[in-house]
Amino acid sequence: MRKTVKGRWRLAVALGVAATLGISGCSLNEDTGSSTTSTDGSVLRIGTTTDVSNFNPLQSLSKTDSWILNAMYPHLLRIDENAKKAPELAKEYRYEDGGKTAVFVLRDDFTWTDGKPVVADDVKFSAEMIMKYKLGNVAAKLTWVESIEAPDATTVKFKLSQPYAPFAEGVGFWMSIVPKHVFESAGDLSKFPNDSNWVGAGPFVLDSITKGQRYVMKRNPNYPLAPGGKAAVSQVEYRVYPDVNTMMLALRNGDIDLMGTPVPVSAVKTFQADSNIKLVKVGALGFAHLTYNMKNKQLADQQVRQALSMSVDTKSIISSVLQGDGQQMAGPISPIFSEYDNTEIQPYPFDPAGAKAKLSAAGYKDANNDGFFDELAFGVACDQSNANITRVVQLFRESAAKAGIKLENECVERNTFLSRTKNGEYDIDASQWGVFDNPMDQLRSTYLSSNPGGINYNLLESPEMDHLINDAAATTDPEAFKAKIKNIDKVVHDQAYLTPLYVENFQFAYNASKFTGFVPSPSDLLGMVTAYSLAQVTPAK
Amino acid sequence: MARFVLSRALKAVLTVWIAITSTFFLLRLLPGDPTTLMVEGDMTPEMQAALLKTYGLDRPLWEQYVSYLRELVQGNLGISFRQIQPVVDIIVDRLPWTLLLAGTAFVVTVAVGIPIGVAAAVNRGRWLDRALQALGIGGHALFVPSVAMLLLVFLGARLGWFPIGGAIDPDTRGAAAYLSLAHHLVLPVLSLVLVQLGPYALTLRTNMIEVLGEDYIRAAQARGLSARRRVWKHGLRNAILPALTLMGLQLGTLVGGAVLTETVFAYPGVGRLIFEAVGQQDYPVLQGAFIMLAVTVVFANALTDMFYAVLNPRIRL
Numbered sequence: 001m002r003k004t005v006k007g008r009w010r011l012a013v014a015l016g017v018a019a020t021l022g023i024s025g026c027s028l029n030e031d032t033g034s035s036t037t038s039t040d041g042s043v044l045r046i047g048t049t050t051d052v053s054n055f056n057p058l059q060s061l062s063k064t065d066s067w068i069l070n071a072m073y074p075h076l077l078r079i080d081e082n083a084k085k086a087p088e089l090a091k092e093y094r095y096e097d098g099g100k101t102a103v104f105v106l107r108d109d110f111t112w113t114d115g116k117p118v119v120a121d122d123v124k125f126s127a128e129m130i131m132k133y134k135l136g137n138v139a140a141k142l143t144w145v146e147s148i149e150a151p152d153a154t155t156v157k158f159k160l161s162q163p164y165a166p167f168a169e170g171v172g173f174w175m176s177i178v179p180k181h182v183f184e185s186a187g188d189l190s191k192f193p194n195d196s197n198w199v200g201a202g203p204f205v206l207d208s209i210t211k212g213q214r215y216v217m218k219r220n221p222n223y224p225l226a227p228g229g230k231a232a233v234s235q236v237e238y239r240v241y242p243d244v245n246t247m248m249l250a251l252r253n254g255d256i257d258l259m260g261t262p263v264p265v266s267a268v269k270t271f272q273a274d275s276n277i278k279l280v281k282v283g284a285l286g287f288a289h290l291t292y293n294m295k296n297k298q299l300a301d302q303q304v305r306q307a308l309s310m311s312v313d314t315k316s317i318i319s320s321v322l323q324g325d326g327q328q329m330a331g332p333i334s335p336i337f338s339e340y341d342n343t344e345i346q347p348y349p350f351d352p353a354g355a356k357a358k359l360s361a362a363g364y365k366d367a368n369n370d371g372f373f374d375e376l377a378f379g380v381a382c383d384q385s386n387a388n389i390t391r392v393v394q395l396f397r398e399s400a401a402k403a404g405i406k407l408e409n410e411c412v413e414r415n416t417f418l419s420r421t422k423n424g425e426y427d428i429d430a431s432q433w434g435v436f437d438n439p440m441d442q443l444r445s446t447y448l449s450s451n452p453g454g455i456n457y458n459l460l461e462s463p464e465m466d467h468l469i470n471d472a473a474a475t476t477d478p479e480a481f482k483a484k485i486k487n488i489d490k491v492v493h494d495q496a497y498l499t500p501l502y503v504e505n506f507q508f509a510y511n512a513s514k515f516t517g518f519v520p521s522p523s524d525l526l527g528m529v530t531a532y533s534l535a536q537v538t539p540a541k
Numbered sequence: 542m543a544r545f546v547l548s549r550a551l552k553a554v555l556t557v558w559i560a561i562t563s564t565f566f567l568l569r570l571l572p573g574d575p576t577t578l579m580v581e582g583d584m585t586p587e588m589q590a591a592l593l594k595t596y597g598l599d600r601p602l603w604e605q606y607v608s609y610l611r612e613l614v615q616g617n618l619g620i621s622f623r624q625i626q627p628v629v630d631i632i633v634d635r636l637p638w639t640l641l642l643a644g645t646a647f648v649v650t651v652a653v654g655i656p657i658g659v660a661a662a663v664n665r666g667r668w669l670d671r672a673l674q675a676l677g678i679g680g681h682a683l684f685v686p687s688v689a690m691l692l693l694v695f696l697g698a699r700l701g702w703f704p705i706g707g708a709i710d711p712d713t714r715g716a717a718a719y720l721s722l723a724h725h726l727v728l729p730v731l732s733l734v735l736v737q738l739g740p741y742a743l744t745l746r747t748n749m750i751e752v753l754g755e756d757y758i759r760a761a762q763a764r765g766l767s768a769r770r771r772v773w774k775h776g777l778r779n780a781i782l783p784a785l786t787l788m789g790l791q792l793g794t795l796v797g798g799a800v801l802t803e804t805v806f807a808y809p810g811v812g813r814l815i816f817e818a819v820g821q822q823d824y825p826v827l828q829g830a831f832i833m834l835a836v837t838v839v840f841a842n843a844l845t846d847m848f849y850a851v852l853n854p855r856i857r858l
Contacts, residue, residue, distance in 0.1 A: 050817050053623040062623075134591055190595065193625045210711045211634050212809020241706055241807045242816060245690060249698045250705040415822060419573030454589075 042539045043235040044515055045256040046529060047247040051212060051240055055194040057176035058126060058135045067260055067529045068215055068238055069176065072200030074118065076104055077172030078532050079437060083285065083336045083522050085169050088225065088532065089118065089177060089201075099163025099476035104172065106154040109224040110201050112179045118201045120150035125180035127158070127171070133190040140452065141170045141441075163474045165481050166440040173437050177201070203231045203535035214239045226535035233515070233537050248509075251277065257514050260529050262506035265323050265388075271509050278512035281505050283336045285523040286433035287329060288389060288501040290380070290396065291457040296427050298375055303362040305496035307355035308428075309348035311403040312396055316350075318502050321391045325507070329500035331489035332446070333439050336503065336522055340439045342486040345493045347500075352402035359404065366404060377406040381426035383418070384411040392501060393430050421457055429457045432504075435525045439485050443469050447492070458497050465491070516540045545850055553843045560835035561613065561828075565606055568824050574598055575622050575822040596622055596824075609828075618832070619825035623818075628829035632811060636833060638708055639810035642802070643795045645726060646733035651788060654738055655781070658745030662780075663772060665750060673742055680739030685798045689732040689805040696728060703728050706807030729806045733798050737791060744787050748780035755779075782853055789845030793838045 048067060054060040057069040076090040090104040110118035127148055130138050144160040144167060151157065160167060182199045186192040198206045203226055204217035215238040219231050226232070239256055241247035248267060250256045252274060263271065263279065271277045290312065292299040299305060318326045327335055330345045364373040380396065382389045390411050397407040410426070411417075420426055433455075436442035444452055448469055449461040468491065472484035492498065508528045510518065519533040520526075575596060593599045597608070612619065618628035661670040697703045703724065704710075710721040752758065753776050761771050800812030807813075811830050818826040 053621075053817075053821065054625060056625070059625075134587075191625060195626070212638070212813065213707055213709070213807075214711055239707070239807075240809075242804045242813055243686075243690075243807070246693060246706045246805055246807055249693055253698055253701070253705045255705050414820075416572040422573065 042233055042514075043237055044233045044258065044534070044537060045237045045239055046258045046260050047241050047250060047256045048215075048238045048260045049240070049242055049244065049247070052209075052215065055198075055206075056135075056189065056192050057194075058130055058133075058138070058178060058189060059192075061136055063525050064260070066525065068206065068217070070202065071204045071217060071236065071529075071531045071534055072198060072202045072206060073176040073178055074110060074201050074531070075173060075176060076106075076123070077169065078530060079173060079285075079521050079526060081282075081519065081521060082338075083283070085173060089123075090172060093168045093172060095163070095168070095476050096157075099165070099474070100160050102158040102160065102168045102171075104156045104158075104168070106156065107224065108154050109222075111222050112182075112199050112201050113205050113220055114179075114182075114199045116179070116181060117153070118177065118179075119153040120156045121153075122177050122180045123156045124148045124150045125184065126175060126177050129178075129183070129189045130175065133188065135190060138171065138175045141167070141174060143452075163476055165473055165475055166438040169438050170441055202531045204236050204531075207235075212240060223535055225532055231535045231537070232517075232539065233534070236534060251509055251511065254511070256511075258510040258518075258528060259508060260527065262524050262527065263509050265325060265507075268323075268325075268507055276511050276513040277509050279507045279509050280518065280520050280528065281325075281507050282520045282527060283327075283334075283522040284504045284506060285334070285336065285435040285437060285525070287334050287503045288392065288432040289332075289430075290499040290501065291429040291431075292497065293424065293427055293429070294458050294460050294497075295424060296378070299378070299427060301362070302495055303358060304364075304376065305499075306348065307358050307403060308400065308405065309496045309499040310351045310355040310358070311400040311405060312348075312499050312501070313350040313399050314347060314499075314501055317392055317395055320395070321388050322502060322504060325505045326502040327505075329503060331493040332442070332498060332500060333485065333489045334436070334503050337439050339482055340485040340489070342489040342493075345490050348496070350399070352399060355403035355405075364404075371404060372401070372406040373404045376404065377408070378427035379408045379410040380428045380430050381417060381420055382411040382430040383414045385414050386432065388504075389430050389432060396430070422454065424459050431457075435523050440473055440481075443485070443488055444473065447488075447497070460497060512540065514540055546847060549843050549846050553839045556839045557832070557836055560839075561610075561832055562606075564828050564831045564835075565609060566602075568822075568827055569602060569605075571822065573822070575824065613832075618829035621826045622823045623821050624823075624826070628825045631814065631826060632829050632833050635809060635811045635814045638808060639796070639799050639803070639812060639834075640837070642726065642729055642733070642808060642810060643792070643799050646730045646737065646795055646799075647788070647792065649730060649734050650737045650741055653734070654742040654745060654784075655777070657738075658742040658784070659749055659772060659777060659780075661742065661746040662749035662753060663768075670746070673739065673746060676739035677743030678739070680736050683736045685732060685736055685801045686805050688735055689729070689802055692728045692732055693805065706805075708808050725808075729802050729808055732802055732806075733795060736798060737795065741784065741787065741791065745780060745784045748783050749776055752776045752780045778852075782849060785845060785849055785852075789842045792841045796834050796838060 048064050050064050052065050052068055053062050054065055055069070057073045060066065060069060074089040076088060077085045078088040080086040089106055089110055091107050093102065093104045095102055104123065106120060106123070112118060127142060127145070130136065131142050131145065144162060144164050145158050146161050147159045149157040179199050183189060183192070200220065203220055203223040205220055206215060207218040208216045217236040219234050221230050223230055241250060244261060244264060247256070247259055247261065248263065248270070251259055268279065271279055292305050292308070294300050314328050318324060318328060328347055329335065330347045331342055333341045335341050359373055359376070364376060366373050368374065380393045382393050384390050393409050393411055397409055400407045421429055445455050447456060447458065447460055447465045449466050468488050472481060472488065475481040475484055506524050506527065508520065510528065515537050517536045517538045518528045519536050520528050521530050521533065574593065597605060616629070620626065621628055621631055624631060657673060661673040664670055693705060697705045708722065708725050709718060713721045758771055758775060761775055799810060800815055802808065803810045803812035804816050811834060814826065815830050818830065
């Protein structure tokens with residue numbers, strides 16, 4: 001019996017080891033795709049934080065997906081270093097018919113990797129499929145489209161139900177163009193995973209995937225926006241590091257050459273001593289803000305909102321929370337959109353005593369002498385996973401107390417926070433807008449009473465604002481359009497619908513001893529990894 | 542014995558059903574829904590409604606539950622909201638890595654924990670014993686991601702002995718691939734073992750001390766059996782039984798630890814899949830992953846029970 005038990009032990013252990021090795025062994029280095037090793041040129045390795053969740057560029061909403069997909073599928077326009085739209089697949093665009101027709105003229109030298117040219121029909125098909133299946137976030141930008149025409153191979157005309165000034169910019173920047181001859185056979189594109197046999201027209205096209213580990217992209221031999229007609233780098237590899245600290249170690253160790261995600265402010269110093277690592281600073285296309293719920297009786301009072309704006313020490317916040325790496329704002333238009341930013345308005349001064357006097361003058365009382373106005377107690381909701389905003393709320397709470405306004409920290413888990421903001425269950429919302437590619441879309445999304453983007457966190461229903469925004473949206477003369485945006489900037493500032501906190505700078509790190517030539521764009525969505533930027537990269541001499 | 546096995550199997554099925562049901566409802570008790578996370582995009586209420594309909598989330602909860610169970614019985618875990626792929630395929634890609642990581646950590650913990658626990662019991666009060674007690678208490682206090690990051694910084698980045706993250710060098714083939722696999726496995730396993738080893742060896746030590754004081758051990762000594770035989774043949778056989786149960790229970794902790802370890806080490810297992818799916822509220826993937834993990838842990842515990850019964854026939858009574 002003793003021998004039998006001993007035998008069972010050994011058998012069990014042997015079976016366990018064999019099963020474990022067998023299970024993992026059977027999938028050892030089985031890539032999805034073709035060959036993986038580069039035969040010429042150099043390989044640029046980029047750190048990303050997560051796997052690609054959806055390879056369908058018309059549908060995906062993920063930032064990290066877009067890094068890979070945008071390198072494969074061209075867009076009509078791109079955003080340059082100065083946050084301005086620049087030509088990509090479209091060499092120019094214009095409006096006709098009093099702004100009711102947007103016309104894109106395409107380049108004629110883009111080709112898909114299967115040899116077919118990129119033509120106007122591809123653009124028409126991409127937009128029509130997005131509208132038909134309501135795909136991604138571009139569907140909302142195509143709301144005004146009544147029909148699309150492709151009269152020749154390089155002209156696309158969008159017929160609109162009404163003029164909308166930033167239509168071409170919004171659609172041009174956000175919409176991926178897919179090959180009609182490949183995608184049309186897939187049927188319902190809302191169910192098309194597009195996870196193999198990729199055909200692209202960007203500088204690189206996916207070649208193989210090792211799930212959970214890396215995505216290998218091969219150079220497209222014909223990419224007209226790269227110097228010499230093709231990228232200098234022969235292969236781009238995205239490697240997955242969910243933890244940003246591990247990604248930073250991998251960069252220092254030489255395992256990757258570029259971090260796709262920004263370096264956290266607290267970690268910037270660790271790279272400054274490394275002579276191989278270069279840091280590049282870019283601005284943001286969004287900003288941090290405090291937004292006031294207009295359904296709250298007290299917050300509906302302009303005096304209260306202005307007093308709250310005077311109780312936020314944005315300069316201290318920038319120096320302590322961002323360690324000085326951010327810009328102050330006055331109105332809702334970020335200074336990065338310099339043509340639209342109204343420079344005549346100034347941020348509310350940090351003046352708690354003045355705020356207190358303003359509230360007293362407006363009739364608010366502190367009957368029980370506890371140092372706080374009796375009616376002015378608010379909750380400040382935020383996403384606790386955003387360390388910067390959580391710290392801002394703490395500082396805001398302390399400084400508002402000096403103005404006699406009692407604030408409660410209501411920072412909660414992200415999903416709970418988003419659910420509460422969606423349902424209007426907050427007094428003050430402290431958060432950070434991600435990416436606004438143009439001021440008009442931003443103003444429509446945040447202040448129109450119809451709440452088209454679902455982010456009118458003020459829950460504002462103001463006929464005056466609706467009129468100002470709709471009037472500007474229909475203005476096709478560029479100078480008049482800019483003047484109207486600047487006026488809205490001023491109205492929002494005077495009304496203090498929100499208190500803008502800061503525009504954060506992002507810092508990206510790369511190994512300058514190996515590669516050079518990146519063309520950074522603002523925001524952590526674009527950063528160093530746009531198609532255009534990757535196409536300009538060259539190995540360091 | 543057959544009755545014992547049947548009873549354990551039924552309990553395992555019941556446990557898995559409870560895990561499935563609680564996972565299903567707990568996920569749906571979370572605030573918001575999968576479209577909540579898309580709120581920052583330009584999404585109209587109509588588009589949100591269309592998405593919810595596509596996901597089947599517009600139907601009553603009980604209807605979703607019944608339909609989920611019906612599909613589950615047929616081996617269908619649903620389609621991922623974000624990846625538009627069958628959840629089974631997604632998990633089957635990832636599960637072997639987690640089994641390899643947790644399984645290796647389990648084997649190493651047992652293989653190293655037994656001799657340490659026995660040696661500490663035999664040398665009670667000496668330095669080895671005191672060191673084990675410190676390790677045992679420390680193990681309870683250690684936080685897996687912190688240990689993992691320390692190991693990465695010192696053994697990976699500073700000394701360069703081990704790679705920074707990943708599970709294998711994807712360019713290797715054949716024997717080199719297995720070597721690369723083992724090389725990448727060392728630090729993640731070490732971080733899990735460091736946390737598990739102390740408490741496990743300490744439990745074994747305590748049992749061993751108790752067993753070594755039993756009459757039958759003294760009788761064995763009186764019969765002239767060598768110390769080695771008394772300890773390893775007679776003592777360990779009895780002392781290991783409670784430790785075996787503990788390991789069965791700790792498997793759950795090990796799998797939980799793997800979620801964090803996999804994230805830090807960029808290891809492509811189910812743990813990391815869960816980490817990503819939580820951020821996206823991808824219910825089908827989360828449900829599938831939790832069910833797979835629950836089944837793994839329940840299965841391992843059922844095996845432990847049966848193994849226990851083989852080693853200790855009194856259990857079957």
